[in-house]
Amino acid sequence: MTEEEERSYLDLILQQLEWALREINSETKRFSKEFREEQRYLYDQRSGMDEADLVSAGQSHKRFAFQGQVGIEARRKITKLSESPYFGRIDFTREGAIGSLPKCLPIYIGVHSFIPQDSSAYPIYDWRAPVSSMFYDFELGEAWYQTPAGKVNGRIELRRQYRIRQGRMEYMIENSVNIQDDVLQKELRLSSDDKMKNIVATIQRDQNAIIRNETSPVLIIQGVAGSGKTSIAIHRIAFLLYRFKDEIRSSDILIISPNKVFADYISNVLPELGEANIPEIGMEELAGDLLDNRFRFQTFLQQVFTTINAQDPSFLERLQFKSTADFVRDLNRYFVHLENHWFSAATIQVGRVTVPAAFVQEKFRALQRLPLLNRMPEVASEVQQYVRTALGRKLSGAEKSQIREALVGASERATVLELYRGFYQWLHRDDLFEMPGNVLEYADVFPLIYCKIRLEGMEPYHHVKHLVVDEMQDYTPIQYAVLLRLFPAKKTILGDTSQAVNLYSSSATDIEKVFPQADIVKLHQSYRSTWEITHFALHIKANPELIAMERHGLVPEVKGFHTTDEEDEELRRLVEQFSHSNHQMLAILCKTPTQAKKVHSLLEGSNVYLLTEESTHFKEGVVIATIPLAKGLEFDEVIVPFASAEHYQSESDRNLLYVACTRAMHELTVTFTGERTRFLAA
Numbered sequence: 294m295t296e297e298e299e300r301s302y303l304d305l306i307l308q309q310l311e312w313a314l315r316e317i318n319s320e321t322k323r324f325s326k327e328f329r330e331e332q333r334y335l336y337d338q339r340s341g342m343d344e345a346d347l348v349s350a351g352q353s354h355k356r357f358a359f360q361g362q363v364g365i366e367a368r369r370k371i372t373k374l375s376e377s378p379y380f381g382r383i384d385f386t387r388e389g390a391i392g393s394l395p396k397c398l399p400i401y402i403g404v405h406s407f408i409p410q411d412s413s414a415y416p417i418y419d420w421r422a423p424v425s426s427m428f429y430d431f432e433l434g435e436a437w438y439q440t441p442a443g444k445v446n447g448r449i450e451l452r453r454q455y456r457i458r459q460g461r462m463e464y465m466i467e468n469s470v471n472i473q474d475d476v477l478q479k480e481l482r483l484s485s486d487d488k489m490k491n492i493v494a495t496i497q498r499d500q501n502a503i504i505r506n507e508t509s510p511v512l513i514i515q516g517v518a519g520s521g522k523t524s525i526a527i528h529r530i531a532f533l534l535y536r537f538k539d540e541i542r543s544s545d546i547l548i549i550s551p552n553k554v555f556a557d558y559i560s561n562v563l564p565e566l567g568e569a570n571i572p573e574i575g576m577e578e579l580a581g582d583l584l585d586n587r588f589r590f591q592t593f594l595q596q597v598f599t600t601i602n603a604q605d606p607s608f609l610e611r612l613q614f615k616s617t618a619d620f621v622r623d624l625n626r627y628f629v630h631l632e633n634h635w636f637s638a639a640t641i642q643v644g645r646v647t648v649p650a651a652f653v654q655e656k657f658r659a660l661q662r663l664p665l666l667n668r669m670p671e672v673a674s675e676v677q678q679y680v681r682t683a684l685g686r687k688l689s690g691a692e693k694s695q696i697r698e699a700l701v702g703a704s705e706r707a708t709v710l711e712l713y714r715g716f717y718q719w720l721h722r723d724d725l726f727e728m729p730g731n732v733l734e735y736a737d738v739f740p741l742i743y744c745k746i747r748l749e750g751m752e753p754y755h756h757v758k759h760l761v762v763d764e765m766q767d768y769t770p771i772q773y774a775v776l777l778r779l780f781p782a783k784k785t786i787l788g789d790t791s792q793a794v795n796l797y798s799s800s801a802t803d804i805e806k807v808f809p810q811a812d813i814v815k816l817h818q819s820y821r822s823t824w825e826i827t828h829f830a831l832h833i834k835a836n837p838e839l840i841a842m843e844r845h846g847l848v849p850e851v852k853g854f855h856t857t858d859e860e861d862e863e864l865r866r867l868v869e870q871f872s873h874s875n876h877q878m879l880a881i882l883c884k885t886p887t888q889a890k891k892v893h894s895l896l897e898g899s900n901v902y903l904l905t906e907e908s909t910h911f912k913e914g915v916v917i918a919t920i921p922l923a924k925g926l927e928f929d930e931v932i933v934p935f936a937s938a939e940h941y942q943s944e945s946d947r948n949l950l951y952v953a954c955t956r957a958m959h960e961l962t963v964t965f966t967g968e969r970t971r972f973l974a975a
């Protein structure tokens with residue numbers, strides 16, 4: 294087909310879609326009429342209905358509801374396809390003929406599948422269908438794809454990409470070497486959105502392999518900034534929902550996201566791909582649930598900002614101590630110690646009966662299958678049995694409570710918190726645990742949960758069939774140890790150690806120690822930022838593994854000022870300038886909440902939005918945020934103010950600056966007053 298013919302073919306497909314939509318609409322109408330008639334009939338018959346009639350009416354109601362839902366879903370998909378029916382085509386000649394089918398068939402690939410009524414039109418395949426994988430994996434020539442029934446070999450004779458919007462073909466590109474790059478470049482040049490986009494039309498080969506991985510029990514995606522980790526994780530979910538549609542539903546998946554704004558930012562992609570959004574939870578919310586909301590604790594961001602201010606070396610020491618894999622090992626050693634020493638039985642005297650200490654101790658030891666703190670009722674009942682047999686009668690209430698008290702007295706501490714505190718005494722490092730104002734430090738939250746799991750037991754989340762953890766670098770080994778015990782499901786874990794905002798964060802090796810069965814994949818190509826921005830960021834923090842996108846734009850500007858007033862004035866000017874640009878989103882990213890508030894009041898009157906820990910939505914326009922909060926997000930333009938030597942000194946400041954700069958897609962400006970930070974080249 295020539296381009297002209299492709300355009301007429303598109304018209305044919307659009308007609309077919311229109312026809313399909315009309316069919317669905319008339320079907321829905323017929324259906325609602327039937328439903329109304331049935332309702333009326335049931336109403337008229339209501340007085341004479343018995344139980345069996347009611348059950349049958351209920352079932353019929355459910356059937357109508359289900360069919361109504363199917364209709365809505367089908368209409369949504371067809372409407373979506375009418376805007377853009379497909380984005381790719383491969384002509385594939387399969388080895389060995391199948392029946393009377395011609396050997397070479399065009400395979401059109403779209404966001405959803407569609408079978409036209411007109412026999413001269415070809416089916417559109419869902420991008421997740423087995424045959425579609427060839428579009429991502431091969432250029433022209435030999436190709437193959439895997440089906441549940443086995444491998445299919447053949448040749449790709451033609452490969453095309455299309456950009457179709459509002460039913461109009463904006464361009465069509467015939468395949469030759471590197472064509473993928475051309476389309477990708479066009480996509481990446483577009484302006485940002487307040488929501489993450491789907492990338493089905495330009496998924497890259499290495500990304501496709503991750504998305505379609507069906508086997509890894511734990512898949513760790515370690516990718517440089519802007520390499521598409523989050524996008525891939527979400528497309529992977531869409532793929533798994535398609536591939537295992539009878540086994541797994543959206544509600545069976547859980548994503549642990551860094552904050553609500555991020556959750557809102559990614560919330561568009563799955564619905565765009567025709568899947569329901571998946572449940573999401575933040576680490577703090579999870580922690581609150583696991584501790585039955587009985588403890589007040591510092592949030593992760595409060596911990597980050599306390600470390601950024603770094604005034605208290607003992608706080609940092611506590612944090613560092615609890616951030617290692619050795620800490621998990623020490624806690625495990627402590628549980629062995631408790632097993633042997635926590636309960637020290639004494640002889641129990643009930644009336645004339647003496648229960649020997651050895652008997653009690655033995656009963657306690659025999660209950661090892663139960664968590665330590667859950668054994669007492671069973672030991673008590675063994676002791677009661679012993680006394681009952683000796684006395685030859687039932688025990689009184691007073692005797693029973695005497696036994697219980699004697700048992701409680703045999704162990705020193707009886708609550709999880711007391712036992713957790715005891716861990717530091719056991720280590721002779723009482724100084725490593727503080728709970729000022731009865732508020733737990735964030736670094737103690739997951740160790741306490743881990744103790745709770747080990748000492749009291751906790752039911753795992755069996756209903757979660759796949760767990761996704763984003764920004765893995767900011768979670769510590771003890772957090773992973775908790776996740777491992779609570780989520781037996783398969784997992785996708787993603788992150789980038791260069792972007793750690795947590796001072797003592799996890800390296801991939803730490804995480805590997807917790808998940809020895811994990812497969813680790815690395816992504817080196819960065820897609821988000823222009824070549825100029827990426828190289829600017831690489832001067833701040835070198836990463837020889839990162840490959841910048843060959844997409845060019847303005848060189849980032851570093852602007853120094855003598856006074857803060859001058860810097861403030863420049864910020865106002867830059868925001869004003871942005872309002873006349875064709876970009877959608879500008880972020881002013883600050884190191885601390887105090888700086889963010891200052892910029893907010895400075896720009897009072899302009900249409901700006903301050904993101905805080907409490908924010909739940911991401912908005913278009915000018916956004917002011919702290920860098921830890923902007924993790925995972927992206928903007929057309931970024932301004933990083935106050936980048937002076939005073940504010941950006943330490944290695945963790947270097948990371949923050951790196952994260953801030955890598956949020957920019959098209960333009961970046963860094964400003965400072967006085968001396969510039971050493972992380973910015975002069």
Ligand SMILES: Nc1ncnc2c1ncn2[C@@H]1O[C@H](COP(=O)(O)OP(=O)(O)OP(=O)(O)O)[C@@H](O)[C@H]1O
Nearest residue numbers: 492495496497518519520521522523524820821925
């Ligand atoms: N194959 C692709 N086609 C088109 N755009 C892509 C592709 N891969 C990534 N992108 C784009 O690159 C940008 C970065 O993607 P994403 O946010 O998923 O990366 P990330 O690795 O999670 O980033 P970070 O760790 O820096 O937050 C997004 O705009 C995404 O749409």
